[in-house]
Amino acid sequence: MEVRLFYRTQRDLATALNQLVDAYWQEEIKEDELIEGIKSMYEHNQEKLIKNNEFTKVVQQQSGKRRLAIVGKILEKEIG
Template sequence: MGIKLFHRTQRDLASYINQVIDQYWNNDLEETQMIDMIQNLYNNNESKFVKNGEYTSIINQQCGKRRLEVISKVLDLNRVK
């Protein structure tokens, strides 16, 4: 999967996040690759990802609860290191 680090819209970003996590769940992507991709997406698109300390409404709606749980754990891992 080619890594696209910068996304034009929140919907593009959400779609890409969904692809990354779905590939991980389908065992098409290693856990470390998924973590790196999510962290890179967050670092390069923070304003589209989070506003006022919470996920943007588009990210919430498009990604869903289960994917957001994965994203939250990945980003928490990043802060602990």
């Protein structure tokens, strides 16, 4: 799965995150690909993903709790 480095809007970023997590759930990509993709998205789009130590509202609305729980755990473990 192709992961871009930079996303124009929070909505674009949320859509890409959803596709990445969904591909993992459907066993189209491996766990390490999921982790690397999420780390890359976070490193290059921090201001669009997290504000005030929370996921931005647009990302929350677009992605839902289950996907964000996975993203949050990966970021907590990998980034700190």
